Amino acid sequence: MKNYTLMLIIFLLSVSCKNGDSAKLNLMNNPPPTGRDFKQDMRDFVIGISKYAKAENKNFAIVPQNGIELVTANGDSQAPPSTTYLDAIDANGQEDLLYGYDNDDQATPTATVTYLKSLLNISKNAGKKIFVTDYCSAVSKMSNSYAKNKEAGYISFAANQRDLNNIPSFPNPIYQANGNNISNINEAQNFLYLINPDKFSSKSQFIDAVKATNYDLIIMDLFFNDKAFTSAEIAQLKTKANGGKRLVISYMSIGEAEDYRYYWKTDWKKNKPLWLDSENPNWKGNYKVHYWENDWQKIIYGNSTSYLQKILDANFDGVYLDIIDGFEYYEH
Template sequence: MKKILFLFLAFAVLSCNSDDENSSNSEDRNFHQDMRDFVIGISQKAKGVKPNFAVIPQNGIELVTENGEEGGAISHAYLNAIDGNGQEDLLFGYDNDDQATSTEDSNYLKGLLNVSKNNGKKILVTDYCSTPSKMVTSYQQNFAGGYISYAAPDRNLTVIPSGNPYNVNADVIANLSQAKNFLYLVNPVNFASKSAFINAVTATNYDAIIMDLFLNDEAFTASEINQLRNKANGGKRIVICYMSIGEVEDYRYYWENSWNASKPSWIVAENPDWTGNFKVKYWNADWQDIIFRGSDSYLDKILTADFDGVYLDIIDGFEYFE
């Protein structure tokens, strides 16, 4: 789910981005490398439990090279840790939904996405467009570029489009590299129960689904995730779990009531475009314990539910601190 990056004008916010436990001064940090290290740590733990577990960072594609530029030296440690890259708004939605992304912005993103693709990684594009002809254009052009894509008619990612997915097939999809299409359905607000969600998804033929761990604050079980692997045409899909690591969300199980009155120093400013989402000093040890280091971390819950991978959001959180 896209959390639009924003610039905060108050100098006081930026001037306090130090972390007593982790850094004497945020200005000394390499924010790109901090995020790479975060993703690498998540990958190492997950693949240590489930070797074929897919790790897919969304946005922040600049991390694939050391200097964040298309011609820069490849960040091999980072690329070795991931299985693909997600990218929003490549062809539609960068400035406004259902509006074509400028050629300049699109080409910039493609240049970096192709660094990842040429190193064997799967590229998953989410374009936000609802006009049927634009959705067709999105699918066709992304396919021509060597990407799999999802034309999302709703930025809140609440709906399953009617009809079969682009490049529909009855294959048994065992890993990300085999997927020819995907469904991005992380907001289950339209489903009253997990069974209703499962029934709706298993009536489709998508090769992969990106979904949330929870519905109505109740986590999906390994048995339920296994049901979701069934495609309507008899094939199998992979099931990927969404997890935001660059923002804290106040509706998650880990949110402490005391934070409503006084937040930890590593929780920064609220995202004005997404109520209840707060920028986080993602290099902070306490936050990383919540996400993957702790004995009952968010990642542990995802692994226990037997997802096939994780879709990491707000990877571009480094832009806020820079």
């Protein structure tokens, strides 16, 4: 009787998989983890990415976006700095500092601004550049974003589209435009965040539009409609319209998997890898990941077919790491 019961259970589980219920099996085999230091897991991930990249190009810039709590030992602004993490990065990106935290074109609550700045300043005081992306479209608010961030010692990009799919017409000329040659991320006085090329009909149109600007730093995606930019194409973008040299860095999400990326396998939604978690309800096609798992990290870096290696091979000057705050999902 016991053997029959066991066989029945195995059969039912097999049928469940075939019917697309493998997500339930995934949960049984890999329940939500407990007892981990999720902040340290993310620090270690970023540090590993940094070591790999800088071994190939010592000047390659590592810029985590959000998750600023990682700059201290426990995430509290009163705690000692996390020097190993700070030594591994070259700058920090921060969204919604002054505008966009609750809604686009809406001022971020004062308490939130104060909290974020208390941690951002730890990184700034350690010699790291702070790149702020505020989401606002009213000219007065865009102007305020540039002025207030400069006052705080940060560099601002006032994005009038949350999708980051355009080159804003304001301000013109761009804020703090200059003809300097930018060879280090700390020299940048402005930046363009343009990771969604859906308004451009071709690679060449995208390249021509960016070439016509004087931004010191371009943050863009490695891919245009699933086709990677080549080293030669990236080289075209490294000169400003005024002749000065600039940096071009690539966006890469490491805290979520994206089902529109080259690495995505079509059967993952039915037969989920153990590291693949729930879909982000706010961003269709993006899935939470157990970012500390080796199989996910191997997709991101550490080998010749990894995402980071593709970015290095395309001759980008750095990487802009997103969903660094993925630890929050597992801490709550």
